[in-house]
Amino acid sequence: MYALREAFRQVLRHPTASLATFFTALVSFALLYFLGLLLWNLEKVVQSLERELEVAAFLKDGANVEALLTEIQAWPEVGEVRLVTKEEALARLVLDYPYLAEAKDLVENPLPDTLRLRLQTPEAVREVALRLKALPGVEGVEYGGELTERLVQVLSGSRLAMFLLVTLLLLNTFFSVMGAIRLSVESRKEALAIMLLVGATRRFIQAPFVLEGVLLTLSAGVLAVLAGGGLYLALGRAAQGLLPFLPVLERQDLVRTGLLVLLLSAFLGAGGAYMASRAHLKEA
Template sequence: MYAIREGLKQVFRHPTASLATFFTALVSFTLLYFLGLLLWNLERVVQTMERELEVAAFLGPKADVEGLLAEIQKWPEVASARLQTKEEALAQLVLDYPYLAEAKDLVENPLPDTLRLRLREPEAVRRVAERLARLPGVEGVEYGGEITERLVQLLQGSRVAMLVLVGLLLLNTFFSVMGSIRLSVESRREALGIMLLVGATRRFIQAPFVVEGTFLTLGAGLLAVAVGAFLYRALAQAVQTLLPFVPVLSPEDLGRTAGLVLLLALVLGAGGAFAASRAHLREV
């Protein structure tokens, strides 16, 4: 109880330094939480697109369908390959666009037979498409891999940028906590010296400072999680209104991410306070 009571007193003893540390941590953890959710959501969108990615090979009228299927199914990148006849393709088109139902009986079916491939390795889609285009009887190849490839590149670049930004924000928070604790130690320099002389252990003396640092960062972390969750839900709702097929994170996902942010806040606060108080107690 002594450590908690003294730690809270020290927070209000230097309000300017405490507020500076609190808001520094608040900005850092809000950005960390919100950007982390966005990055995770982007990764989920990419994974969904990769699972649904399909390569279509349009066949000529004299194509050897059985031979092509036998050849393609030997490729290690291909998980499955099936034939979609032109009749099936037309039926699917009419199902998607019902207003074509009357027109389909007036003209000859213009659609070709199509081989549809699902891949084990979505990143190999371009390589598979180029190999398909060289097969005899294949008149054209289509795949939605360009969008997926660009999203993967965006995801990889975002991860690097996120790591750099997170590192800078966390270092800023860590040193801000250390600065605030250093001020608290300096303001009680004489009292701490007396406590050491009468036999108080360094751990006993450090405990209030650790509580002070933890209180500042954990409080900022809790508020940051609330603000970040509100921003993410507002953005997710707007996106789903426009694009209802885009997956968004569940409340459980938000809770797990919030737990990681709060754990990080606890470690930074306690660690920064412990390091600062230990260094300056040596001087005392």
């Protein structure tokens, strides 16, 4: 109880330093939480695209379909391969575009037989496409991997950029906490010296400062999680209104991520305060 009471007093004793630390931590944790959610969501989008990814091999007339199916099914990257005949392809096209129903009786079916592949390892889509092109009887290959590959590149670059940005912000928060606690320690230097002389333990003396650091960063973390979560939910609803098939994170995902941010905020506050007060006690 003594430590908590003293922590509140020290926060109020230096409002400028406390507010500077609070807002520094708020910006850091808000960016960490919100950008983390966006990157996680982008990863879910990439995974969804990879699950739906298909490779289409268009066959020449007279191609040995059985031999091609046997060979392709033996490839370890391929999970499923099926034949779509030119008649099936035309029937599907007429279902999608009913106005073609009359035209199909007037002209010869121009569509080729097609092998459609689903991959067990979507990362190998380009390699599989190149191998398909080299097979006898295959006229052309088409796959939607370009978009997925670009999203993966964006995801990798975004992860690196976020890691660098958040690392700098968290270090700034850590040293800001140390500065605020150092100011609190300096203002109570004489009182702390007396406490040491009368036999107070170092842990007893450090406890209020550690709690002060935790109060500053944890309060900023709570506000950052509430603001970041609200912003993400609003953007998620707007995105799904435009693109209903777009996957978004569940509320429990937001809660789990928020708890991790709060744990990190408490750790940074306690760590920075401990280091600052420990340095003074060593000097004393």
